[in-house]
Amino acid sequence: MLRYVAKRVLWSIPVVLIVLFIVFWGVREGTDPVNAFVRLNPRATPEMIETYKEVNGLNGTIIQQFGTWLSNFLTGQWGESIVGHQPVWPEIKQALANSIVLGLFASIIGITIGLSIGILSALRQYSKFDSAATSGAFVAISFPPFVSAILLQVIFAVAITNWLGLSKPFLPTSGVYPPGQVGFDPVLRVKHMILPATVVAIQIIAVYSRYMRSSLLDTKSSDYMRTARAKGISERRVIVHHALRNAFIPIVTLVAIDIGAIVGGLIITERIFEYKGMGDFFLTALGNGDFPQLMPWVAIVVISIIAFNLFADLGYAWLDPRIRLD
Numbered sequence: 001m002l003r004y005v006a007k008r009v010l011w012s013i014p015v016v017l018i019v020l021f022i023v024f025w026g027v028r029e030g031t032d033p034v035n036a037f038v039r040l041n042p043r044a045t046p047e048m049i050e051t052y053k054e055v056n057g058l059n060g061t062i063i064q065q066f067g068t069w070l071s072n073f074l075t076g077q078w079g080e081s082i083v084g085h086q087p088v089w090p091e092i093k094q095a096l097a098n099s100i101v102l103g104l105f106a107s108i109i110g111i112t113i114g115l116s117i118g119i120l121s122a123l124r125q126y127s128k129f130d131s132a133a134t135s136g137a138f139v140a141i142s143f144p145p146f147v148s149a150i151l152l153q154v155i156f157a158v159a160i161t162n163w164l165g166l167s168k169p170f171l172p173t174s175g176v177y178p179p180g181q182v183g184f185d186p187v188l189r190v191k192h193m194i195l196p197a198t199v200v201a202i203q204i205i206a207v208y209s210r211y212m213r214s215s216l217l218d219t220k221s222s223d224y225m226r227t228a229r230a231k232g233i234s235e236r237r238v239i240v241h242h243a244l245r246n247a248f249i250p251i252v253t254l255v256a257i258d259i260g261a262i263v264g265g266l267i268i269t270e271r272i273f274e275y276k277g278m279g280d281f282f283l284t285a286l287g288n289g290d291f292p293q294l295m296p297w298v299a300i301v302v303i304s305i306i307a308f309n310l311f312a313d314l315g316y317a318w319l320d321p322r323i324r325l326d
Contacts, residue, residue, distance in 0.1 A: 008313065012306050017070075023298045024066045027291060033058060033082075036289030040082050055079060056292060073299055079292040081285075088292050092281060096263065096300065098176055099270070099277035101189075103262030106197040110204025111255065117205065118212025123239070125217065133209060140206035149199045149272040156195060171195055174274040196273040200266055204258070211254060216247040252315040260308030264301040 037052050038044055044052075053059055056079055057068025072078065078088040117137075121130040157169040164170065172178070172192045181188065219225065220243055228238045265279025274280070278297065285293035 005310070005314070008310050012310065016302055016306060019302050020070070020299055021066050023302070024069065024295060025062055027294050027298070028062065028065065031286075031289040031291055031294065033289065033291030036291065037082050040288060069295060073296060078296050081293050082290045083288050088296055092278075092293070092296055092300070095265070095276060095278045095281035098275065099262060099265045099279065102193055102196060102270075102275065102277060103200070103259075103266065105193055106200035106266075107204060107259065107262065109197065110201035111208055113201070114205040114208025115212045115251070117209040119216060119244070121209065121213040122216035122220065130213075133213075137206040137209050140202050141210075143202070145199050145203060145266075145268045146272060148202055149196070149269060152195050152198060153272075176276055192275075196266070196269045196275050199269050199273075208251070208254070211251060212247065215250050216243060219243045219247040222246075249316060253312045256308040256312030256315070257305070260305040261301075263304035264297075 033056065034049065034053060038049065041048070057065050057072065059065070060068075076089070078092075080087055081091065117133050121133045124130050153173045156171040157173045160170045161168070171194055173195060176192055177185070177188055178192075220239075225238060225243060228242055229235070263278060265277045265282060266275075267279035267283060269275070270277045270279035271283055278301075281293070282297050284290075285297065
């Protein structure tokens with residue numbers, strides 16, 4: 001196992017470097033950070049422009065520029081944003097924390113409910129519950145996040161608020177905290193996450209319920225399950241100790257990819273709810289052509305996805321001892 005982990009980590013290094021270089025080239029060509037700096041700082045002098053190019057390693061060939069950026073990234077010298085000239089790290093750290101909190105909150109709820117529905121649907125195949133769960137999943141998947149987000153805002157910020165005669169929305173529809181809030185308040189934080197987390201959880205529940213149902217049905221009809229029943233093992237033991245354990249193997253991949261993607265932010269949901277996470281951070285940086293903000297965002301997302309794919313492979317071995325990693 002240790003040899004496999006070491007091998008995968010070593011292989012991941014060139015993969016990360018290749019992906020980062022391709023993205024660096026694309027961002028460099030697509031945003032033109034020098035022109036973006038001049039556009040957003042119209043009073044910039046030639047000396048200021050040269051200083052900006054020097055600090056961000058924008059001189060030399062594309063390979064030299066990438067090497068300079070990578071060296072700065074690895075040593076924590078992430079520079080300043082073009083807009084506002086604020087250090088990149090504090091802003092991206094706050095955005096990362098906000099996205100992780102929202103993503104995990106929604107994922108824990110969505111995955112738990114989705115897997116439970118999928119298991120019950122597979123165990124009660126073709127029942128009324130299975131038909132209702134299947135129909136509900138297709139409806140939920142058909143609703144884009146921006147549609148469900150707007151519907152929830154209308155329902156909770158307008159309809160219920162007017163019905164109850166409240167002076168402010170029943171549930172907050174924007175931000176991480178109310179304007180002017182100072183310090184950490186868990187109650188307010190949760191209230192502001194309810195609607196965006198619901199939007200994300202709806203999609204997660206629909207996807208995971210379908211995956212779990214399909215995976216468990218395939219496992220139930222396998223030869224080794226029939227053999228286990230023929231040996232006189234109780235149905236409950238067959239399902240719990242054999243079917244579920246093997247049905248979870250493909251789910252592990254889905255969970256790892258989804259959790260790794262959380263780091264990149266929930267772009268549509270965060271922008272609609274004005275939730276200051278990684279998705280909102282990315283859209284703002286992209287709109288400004290803010291190269292010093294874009295590249296650290298990309299690097300964090302790439303590393304996260306590759307790392308969680310490694311965790312998925314390790315999960316295979318834990319769920320199925322037949323899988324040999326070494």
